[in-house]
Structure formats: C-alpha cells, structure tokens
Amino acid sequence: MDKIYTHPRALRKTVTHYCPGCGHGILHRIIAEVVDELAIREKVIGIAPVGCAVIAYDYWDFDCSEAAHGRALAVATAIKRVRKENIVFTYQGDGDLAAIGTNETIHAANRGENLTVIFINNAIYGMTGGQMAPTTLLNQKTATTPKGRNAQLQGYPLKISEMLALLPGVKYIERTSLHSPQEIIKTKKAIKQAFLNQVENIGFSLVEVLSPCPTYWGISPSQSLNWIRDTMVKEFPLGRIK
Amino acid sequence: MTKSIIIAGSGGQGIMLIGKVLAQAAMDDAKFVTWLPAYGAEVRGGTAHCMVIISDAEIGSPCVEKADVIIAMNQLSFNKFKNQLNEKGILIVNSSLAKVNSETKALKFPFTEIAINLGNIKVANMVALGALLGKKKIVPVKNIVNIIKQMAPADRPELITVNQAALNKGLEL
Amino acid sequence: MRQKSIKKILISGNEAIAEGAIRAGCTFYAGYPITPQNELIGYMAEHMQDRGGVFIQAESEVAAINMVYGAAATGVRAMTSSSSPGVSLKQEGISYIAGAELPVVIVNIMRGGPGLGNIWPGQSDYFQATRGGGHGDYRCIVLAPANVQECYDMMILAFNLADQYRNPVLILGDAMLGQMMEPLNTSTKFVIKNVDKSWALTGCKDRKPNIVKSFYMVKGDLEKFNLKLQKKYEALQAKEERWEEFLVKDAKLVLVAYGSMARIAKAAVKTLRLKGKKVGLIRPITLWPFPKQAFKKPKDKYLVVEMSYGQLIEDVKLSLSVNAQVGFIGRAGGGFPSEEEIIVKANKLYNG
Numbered sequence: 001m002d003k004i005y006t007h008p009r010a011l012r013k014t015v016t017h018y019c020p021g022c023g024h025g026i027l028h029r030i031i032a033e034v035v036d037e038l039a040i041r042e043k044v045i046g047i048a049p050v051g052c053a054v055i056a057y058d059y060w061d062f063d064c065s066e067a068a069h070g071r072a073l074a075v076a077t078a079i080k081r082v083r084k085e086n087i088v089f090t091y092q093g094d095g096d097l098a099a100i101g102t103n104e105t106i107h108a109a110n111r112g113e114n115l116t117v118i119f120i121n122n123a124i125y126g127m128t129g130g131q132m133a134p135t136t137l138l139n140q141k142t143a144t145t146p147k148g149r150n151a152q153l154q155g156y157p158l159k160i161s162e163m164l165a166l167l168p169g170v171k172y173i174e175r176t177s178l179h180s181p182q183e184i185i186k187t188k189k190a191i192k193q194a195f196l197n198q199v200e201n202i203g204f205s206l207v208e209v210l211s212p213c214p215t216y217w218g219i220s221p222s223q224s225l226n227w228i229r230d231t232m233v234k235e236f237p238l239g240r241i242k
Numbered sequence: 243m244t245k246s247i248i249i250a251g252s253g254g255q256g257i258m259l260i261g262k263v264l265a266q267a268a269m270d271d272a273k274f275v276t277w278l279p280a281y282g283a284e285v286r287g288g289t290a291h292c293m294v295i296i297s298d299a300e301i302g303s304p305c306v307e308k309a310d311v312i313i314a315m316n317q318l319s320f321n322k323f324k325n326q327l328n329e330k331g332i333l334i335v336n337s338s339l340a341k342v343n344s345e346t347k348a349l350k351f352p353f354t355e356i357a358i359n360l361g362n363i364k365v366a367n368m369v370a371l372g373a374l375l376g377k378k379k380i381v382p383v384k385n386i387v388n389i390i391k392q393m394a395p396a397d398r399p400e401l402i403t404v405n406q407a408a409l410n411k412g413l414e415l
Numbered sequence: 416m417r418q419k420s421i422k423k424i425l426i427s428g429n430e431a432i433a434e435g436a437i438r439a440g441c442t443f444y445a446g447y448p449i450t451p452q453n454e455l456i457g458y459m460a461e462h463m464q465d466r467g468g469v470f471i472q473a474e475s476e477v478a479a480i481n482m483v484y485g486a487a488a489t490g491v492r493a494m495t496s497s498s499s500p501g502v503s504l505k506q507e508g509i510s511y512i513a514g515a516e517l518p519v520v521i522v523n524i525m526r527g528g529p530g531l532g533n534i535w536p537g538q539s540d541y542f543q544a545t546r547g548g549g550h551g552d553y554r555c556i557v558l559a560p561a562n563v564q565e566c567y568d569m570m571i572l573a574f575n576l577a578d579q580y581r582n583p584v585l586i587l588g589d590a591m592l593g594q595m596m597e598p599l600n601t602s603t604k605f606v607i608k609n610v611d612k613s614w615a616l617t618g619c620k621d622r623k624p625n626i627v628k629s630f631y632m633v634k635g636d637l638e639k640f641n642l643k644l645q646k647k648y649e650a651l652q653a654k655e656e657r658w659e660e661f662l663v664k665d666a667k668l669v670l671v672a673y674g675s676m677a678r679i680a681k682a683a684v685k686t687l688r689l690k691g692k693k694v695g696l697i698r699p700i701t702l703w704p705f706p707k708q709a710f711k712k713p714k715d716k717y718l719v720v721e722m723s724y725g726q727l728i729e730d731v732k733l734s735l736s737v738n739a740q741v742g743f744i745g746r747a748g749g750g751f752p753s754e755e756e757i758i759v760k761a762n763k764l765y766n767g
Contacts, residue, residue, distance in 0.1 A: 043618035047485075057626045063616045065488050065627040068511050071481035074473070078485030078493070079616065081469045082443055086618050104481075107474035262596065266425045269598040277425070277596035302682025304595045304675075307753060 008032035010041045012061045019126075021221025023178045023211030024052060027120065028059050030188045031091070034195055035062065044087045045079055047072045049101070051093035052126040070101025073108035076115050087198055089116035095125050098134040098160040105160065109204050112169025116194045117206040119161070122213040123232065130216030134158040137235050142216070157235050161208045165242040171203035173241040177210040179228040183238070210236055243298050245380055246306040249370075250291035250323050251315025251336070256367035261292035263393075264371060267385035268296040276304035289318050296380060311378065313370050315353065316340055324348075334373055336366065349377065351415050357408060365408035372412020383413065423598035428566040428588060429454035431599050432522055433462070435570030436494050440607045441520070442468040443486035443493040445479040449501045450534045451590040452524035456496065476501040480508030480521070487517040488627040490615030492574050496522035498590075499540050500531060502548075509583055510549030513644075514629025518577035520570070521555070522586040524593035527749045535749030536591040538676060538722035544587050545703040545730070552641055554648050555585040556655065557702040559673040563597035571605040576655065578610045580647060587702060589722065591675040591751075651704050658706035659698040662688060663714075666695030668765045671731050672720040673699045676751060680720045683757040692765055702730075710734040718761055720752055721745040740764070 007013060011032035018024045035041050041062050048056040050069035057064035067075040072090035080088040097105050097119050108115065124142055125131040131144040135157050139148035149157075161173050172194060176187040187209055194205035210232050212224035219227065247264065251257040258279050265277040274297045280290070293306040310331045314320035317340040324346055327333050335342050338354035351373055357366035368390075375383055386409060394401040426434070433455050436444070444463050446456040456472070463470035469486070473479035479495045486493035497505060502523040512519050525540050527533040544557045556576050560566045569586065577584040616625055631637035661681055663669055672680035677698040687694040697709050713735050719728040719742070728743050735741070742764040744752045752760075 042620035045616050045618065054630060055632070057624070057628070060624075061619075062624050063619050063626070064624065065485070065616055066511075066515070066630055067484075068481060068507055071477065071484075071508070074478040074481035075485035075488070077471070078443060078445065078469075078482035079489055081471065082486050082491050083489050083617065086616075103474055104478050107478065262425065265596060269423055269425050275425075275598060278591065279594055300681075301678070302685075302754060303679040304591060305751075305753075307755075 008036050010035040010061050012059055014059065016059055017055070018052065019215045021212055021214040021224055022052075023120065023122065023209070023213075026178055026184060027118065027209060027211065028056060030184070030191055031089075031118065032060060034188065034192045037192065038195055038199065040087045040195070040199070043085060044089070045083075047076045047079075047088070047090040049090070049092055049096045050127070051096050053091055053093070053120070054127075056091055070096050070099070071104055072096060072101065073104040073113070073115070073117070077108050077111070077113050080113060080115055087116070087195065089118060089195070089198075091118045092120065093126075094119070094121045094123065094133040094135040098158050102160070106164070106167070109164045109206070110167045110169045112171070112203045114198055114201055114203050115205075116198050117204070118191060118194070119206055119208040120211045121208050121236065122211045123157070124213050124216045126213050126216055134160070135236070137232065159236070161206065161241050164206065169204055170206070170242060172197050172205040173208070175208040175210070175236060175238050175241060177228055177233065177238055178212065179210070179225040208236070210238075244301070245296045245310045246308070247294040247296070247311040247313070247380070248291060248306055248309045248323055248326065249294070249313045249315075250289065250319030252318070253288050253290045255290075255315050256364060257290045257315065258292050260367040260371045261294050263386060263389050264381060265294050265296075266389050267381035270385045270388070271381055273297060274299060274301050276301050278304040289322065291319065291323070311374060311380070313374060314340060315366065315370065332377060334370060334377075336370065338366075349373070356411055360404060360407055360411065362404050365404055368405045368408035369412040372409040373415045374412075376413040376415055383409070422602070423600050425596050426563060426599045427454050427594055427596045428560070428563045428592040429524065429594070430458045431563045431566040432496070432570060432586060432588070433458035434601065435567035436520065436574070437462060437466055437468065438601070438605050439492065439571040439574040441492045441494045441574065443483065443491050444468065444495065445471040445473045445482035445486075446496050447473050447476045447479050447501060449498045451526055451593050452496050452498045452522065454593070455522065455524070476504035477508065480505040480512075483519050483521075484508055484512050484515070484517060487512070487519045488515070488616050490612040490617065492518070492520075492578070494520040494522065496524070498524045498526045499528050499537070502540065502543070506543070506549035509555065510547075510551050510553060511629055512583045513553035513555070514551060515627050516581040517583070517627070518574075518581055519583045520573045520577055520586065521583060522588070525587065525589040527747065533749050534590060536589040536675065536722060536751060537747055537749065538589055538674060539726070539747050540587070541702065541721070541723055541726035544585050545705070553644060554651075554703055555583045556580065556651065556704075557585045557587050559587045559700060559702050560592065561674055561677045561698065562592075563595065563599050566592065567599055567601065568603060571607070575608045579608065580651060582647065582651075587674065589675055652707075655701060656704050656706040656708055657700035658709045659700060660709065661696040661698070663695035663697060665693050666714060667693045668695075668716040668718060668761060669714045670694065670696045670718045670720055670757070670761065671699070671727065672696065673702060673727065676720055676722050679752070679754055680757060683754045683761060686754065686758060687761060692762070694761060694765065705730045705734060707734040713737050713739045716740045716742065716764055718742040718744065718757075718764055720757055722751045723747045
C-alpha cells in the first residue's frame with residue numbers, strides 16, 4: 001500500500017503554542033511540505049522576526065534565525081548575499097512587514113533580492129494583544145481602535161503587496177487565503193512557486209496570506225473563516241498581483 | 243624640527259589636493275606627517291582648508307593653532323587665518339583673489355593670473371605650492387615632481403606638463 | 416629621528432580601518448553614509464567586491480546593522496561603520512547581536528553631539544560604547560586607536576576577538592582620527608585566527624538544525640544565559656585589558672586619555688618633561704574591558720583629558736582603590752583641550 005500522506009520531515013513533531021483556529025499552524029505545515037517536496041531542507045534558512053511566529057524555529061526542523069522586529073528582510077538580504085547556495089525565506093506578519101519594517105521591505109524588494117517572503121496578513125497584532133495593524137480594515141475594532149478604525153485618524157488599510165508590485169525588482173506577488181481547503185491548496189501552490197523562483201534565481205517573490213486570528217477578532221474559528229471570505233477579501237482581493 | 247602649514251581657499255581650488263601632495267612629498271622624505279581637512283557644509287564655493295604638519299618626531303595634535311606657513315588662496319581665507327601665523331611664519335597670499343591690508347606682512351603673488359596664463363586656472367594651487375617651496379625648502383622639489391607624474395591619469399599626460407610648469411613658475415617667484 | 420624607509424602610503428584613518436578590515440578577512444560590509452566616516456564606506460564600495468566580498472549600501476543604519484547580524488549568523492566576518500547619530504540608531508541591533516552572541520565589528524567615528532550635533536571630533540559616545548548602549552545587560556569589546564597605523568593594525572585584533580568571544584567589537588574613533596591622513600605601513604602580516612563556527616547558519620546538511628536567537632521564554636533560561644554572558648565578560652576583563660604607558664614609572668602626575676585625545680596629551684607630557692616635571696600618560700586601548708590593572712599601583716595625582724564632559728573619568732575613579740587626586744579637563748561639541756590648555760591644568764595640579 002502506498003503512503004500518500006505523512007508528517008513532513010521539515011516539521012518537528014511537537015505541539016505549537018498557537019491559539020485554536022490560528023492560521024500559523026497551517027502555514028508552517030505548508031512551508032514544511034514545500035521544503036520537503038523541493039528537497040531543500042538541508043539548504044533552507046528561515047528568518048522568523050518578532051511576532052506570534054518568532055519561535056517558528058521550534059516547529060520547523062531546519063536552520064533558522066530570529067530577527068528584530070521589522071528587520072527580517074535586512075537579515076535575509078545579507079544571508080542570501082553571502083550564501084547564494086542556500087534558500088532563504090522570511091516569515092513576517094503585517095506589523096513586521098508593513099509597519100515597523102516597511103523600509104526594509106521596500107528596499108529589499110527594490111534591490112530585487114532573490115528571496116522568498118511569506119507575508120501573513122491577519123489585520124491585527126496578535127502577540128501584543130490585538131492592536132491595530134497597518135492592514136486593519138476600516139471600522140474594525142482593535143485594542144487601539146476601540147471605536148473601529150477611522151480613516152481620518154488612522155488612515156486606510158495598507159495594500160503593501162500592490163505597492164510592491166510597482167517595483168521592477170519584484171518578480172512575483174500573489175495574495176491567497178486560508179479560509180477554505182481550496183484556498184489552502186492555492187496557498188501551497190503559490191508558496192511553492194515563490195520558493196521555486198528562488199531556486200531558479202528569478203528574484204524577489206512574495207506571497208501574502210490572509211490568515212485568521214479568532215482570538216483578537218473576538219469571534220469563533222469558523223466565523224473567522226467566514227469573515228475572511230465575506231469581508232477581508234473585499235479589501236484584499238485574492239489572486240496573482242504580479 | 244616641526245613645520246605646520248595651513249592651506250586655505252574656496253572649495254574647487256584644489257586646496258585639499260596640494261595639502262596631500264605636500265604631505266606625501268614629506269612622507270616620501272621619511273618624515274612624520276599629518277594631513278587634516280576641514281570643510282564647510284558646502285561642496286563647491288565656501289571655504290575649505292587643510293592643515294599639514296611635517297616633523298622629525300611623532301606628531302601630537304594634527305590641528306594647527308599657530309602656523310609656520312599659511313597659504314591663503316582667496317579673501318575669506320586670508321581674513322580667517324591671517325592671525326594664526328607664528329611670529330616667524332610666512333603668509334603667502336593669492337593676490338589675484340585677495341587684497342592684503344597694509345599692516346599685514348605677506349608675500350603676495352597673483353597665482354590665479356599666472357595659472358590662467360599657463361592655460362589652466364586649476365593649477366593656481368600648484369603655482370602656490372611652488373612659491374612656498376621657493377621660499378622654504380620644506381620638502382624636496384623632486385618629490386613633488388614624482389607625485390605629479392604618479393597622480394595624472396594615463397590618458398591625460400598634458401596634466402603633468404601644466405602642473406610641472408605651474409610648479410616651476412611658483413619656484414621662480 | 417627619521418622613520419625607517421619602508422614603503423608607506425598616505426591614507427586617512429577611515430580608509431586605514433577599511434583596508435585593515437578587508438585584510439583581516441572581512442567579507443561583508445553594510446553601511447549608510449554619514450559624515451565624518453564617508454571615506455570608510457567609500458573605500459569599501461570601491462574595494463570589497465573586487466576582493467571577493469559583499470558590499471551593500473543599506474537603506475538605513477538600522478538595516479545596515481541587521482544585515483551585519485545576518486551575515487555574521489552565517490559565520491563570515493562582517494562589519495558596519497557609522498558616526499554618532501547613526502550608531503545610536505544601531506543600538507537595538509547591537510543588543511540583538513550581543514544577545515545572539517554573533518561576532519560583528521562596528522566602527523563609530525564619533526562626532527559632536529547630542530542630536531545632530533556637528534561633524535567635528537568628539538568622544539561623547541564613551542558611555543554608550545562602554546556600558547552596552549542598547550537594552551539589556553551586555554558589553555561590547557571597545558578598542559580605541561590613536562593614529563592611522565593603529566586604525567589599520569587594530570582591525571585584525573578586532574575580528575579575532577569578535578570570533579574568539581562571539582561578541583560585538585566596537586572600534587571607537589573620532590572625526591579627527593577618521594579624517595586625518597598619515598603614512599601607513601601595510602607590511603605587517605595579519606594572522607586570522609580561525610575558530611570553530613559550527614553554530615553558524617549554513618543549511619542543516621549532516622547535522623541538527625542551528626538556530627540563531629536571543630529569545631528565552633522558558634522561565635529561568637534567560638537568567639542562565641545572562642550568567643553565561645557575565646562569565647564571558649569576566650574572562651574578557653581578566654585577559655583582554657590593553658593600554659599604553661608613557662613615562663609612568665617615576666611620574667607624580669599621570670595623564671589619562673584615549674584615541675586622538677591621547678596624542679595631544681602625549682605631546683603635553685613631552686613638553687612638561689622637558690621642563691623637568693615628572694609627568695606620564697596612561698592611554699587605555701581597550702575602553703571595555705577598561706584597563707583597571709594600569710591603576711593597580713596608584714600615583715598621587717591623575718589628570719583625565721577627554722573630548723567629553725566627564726565620562727572617561729568615571730572609569731578612572733572606579734579603577735582606583737585609594738583616594739588619589741583626580742583632575743579633569745574636557746571639552747565637547749567640536750572643540751578639544753589643546754596642548755597648552757592641558758599643560759596649564761597639569762602644572763596647577765602638579766604644583767598644588
């Protein structure tokens with residue numbers, strides 16, 4: 001009998017610290033599967049900056065580095081430049097990539113660094129207790145927008161993927177979601193493409209993944225998936241951006 | 243023996259360059275030497291000066307408070323540095339671009355005019371360096387000639403000729 | 416006295432640091448332009464790539480220090496450089512580097528502060544350099560060259576110490592030293608001490624995965640890690656103190672100064688000696704670990720000379736086991752005590 005499904009080699013057999021219904025566990029597994037399928041576990045280096053997933057290295061079974069908040073792409077740039085033979089990726093939340101690290105994001109993209117970026121957009125700050133993210137939707141209530149995000153006070157949800165698509169150094173951007181099995185399959189396909197691009201020296205590739213945070217959205221895990229499907233994708237349309 | 247020199251002018255006059263040439267000539271003469279630049283925030287125009295100290299012994303501060311030699315290539319530099327001269331020091335002024343008041347003792351030469359007559363206004367600095375070495379043998383002239391040869395880009399040999407001519411004109415002053 | 420006729424080049428302190436770093440095996444440099452250290456980044460831009468290294472002009476000081484963090488995490492010799500305001504921006508990164516125990520060399524060509532200050536010489540970042548600078552209980556090894564030759568020679572020491580102790584090393588110079596040109600002899604052979612770097616990120620082929628991190632959430636782990644750091648710092652204090660003594664043996668008054676300030680203090684000592692005054696100089700070369708041993712047999716009187724308002728003097732006082740008279744002369748904000756000013760102050764202290 002053929003084994004058609006198994007625990008990924010690149011994923012440690014351990015229980016994660018993530019909340020019930022969180023998207024990080026799914027994404028960690030997708031990345032581990034892709035690493036296995038591309039047979040790059042022995043040369044991949046992951047960068048986990050500050051955020052809920054800062055200890056992703058406790059779950060992935062390959063070389064990893066932490067990075068200060070927002071600095072994942074500076075760290076990754078240097079690692080890739082001195083070790084071209086390795087496959088280097090960052091795993092960044094919305095606060096990391098699109099607020100405190102916007103500068104590093106834009107300039108690494110503009111230099112066209114041959115890197116893979118997995119960008120987790122859950123429209124909220126999880127690790128610090130549910131504050132506004134740059135991608136928080138208008139009227140969305142958070143710990144720092146108790147009356148809902150007000151464009152006049154807090155500006156608009158930042159569409160960093162669309163912004164980055166303008167840069168000639170960027171080769172591939174796709175926005176996907178985790179709200180259904182079909183979307184998860186699409187997400188894996190996109191992530192695999194983003195890794196393949198690096199293997200083939202194509203250049204800067206980013207996958208933005210809309211991911212649920214039931215804890216700080218204040219709704220159930222299943223309601224969270226519906227909220228992505230019905231509300232979040234209106235602000236952040238899915239599909240290939242570049 | 244220690245000699246301290248201030249060379250001052252405006253940005254673009256090659257002030258830093260002749261300071262470096264002088265410093266390198268001293269180094270090639272196996273002396274201790276320091277060269278220290280000072281710029282304003284501007285890149286062209288404004289004032290620029292450098293300080294060169296040449297000594298037989300280890301040098302402390304590379305900053306010159308009282309100079310043995312001051313070369314002032316324009317009016318602002320003359321006004322700014324004329325009081326920083328030692329009692330026995332010499333003040334060399336580019337009279338093409340600076341008027342010297344009657345109470346100040348200075349050696350006045352029209353470096354810019356001489357350079358224009360040589361066909362390249364930019365070598366006024368080298369005329370001034372020549373004038374200094376004509377008055378005080380701080381470094382061997384042959385060292386300067388060697389440096390001029392080394393510095394000119396391979397595709398611009400005419401720069402060697404005009405700088406040498408400028409140096410010689412200065413030496414004759 | 417004539418200098419020996421070895422082939423020398425006329426070069427600035429900034430360029431000497433860059434050349435010294437390349438010869439010391441530095442293969443990664445990231446930096447951001449700031450006066451008065453632009454000759455350093457310029458030199459790296461011109462030479463690094465041609466000599467097999469990587470040069471990146473970073474988008475910010477913050478990015479530069481984090482790039483150096485990344486490069487060092489792979490085990491290569493990595494360096495960044497800046498001047499005071501830029502080094503302030505790097506502090507978070509330096510704290511992470513200390514926390515992840517990465518060997519990195521950071522150059523600070525100090526200028527006048529606080530704030531934007533000015534571009535002229537200063538030593539006002541002494542506390543920032545020697546006390547850690549960023550958050551957390553950590554120390555950088557701090558080396559202070561005093562002339563262009565030392566700027567060059569010190570780079571091999573800096574990289575070797577960084578590797579040996581897995582610790583950030585700070586080169587603390589100032590605008591005068593960085594901008595000044597002096598003859599440099601590059602014939603000394605640099606010995607690169609290769610250390611085990613099996614911790615580096617290279618891909619987990621034939622080994623367990625390596626993790627570079629400074630995050631310890633399990634209760635007690637961070638305390639254990641801090642104790643490990645403290646042990647390392649104790650070893651550094653015991654083994655790596657460095658200083659220069661000049662005419663100290665019979666001195667009644669000893670001047671204390673570092674970096675380019677020490678050159679001027681030394682000139683003052685020479686002048687005072689010519690007048691029969693028994694005066695000497697202690698020049699700390701490692702500012703951290705501070706050379707406490709140099710003060711083991713205290714003299715009657717000390718005069719601390721700084722381009723800052725009372726920073727170095729704290730370490731001098733902390734190093735003295737008895738009550739010696741410690742005088743002070745300092746200026747900051749672009750000015751520095753002249754030889755004459757030092758002599759006046761020294762004479763007063765000497766005769767008083």
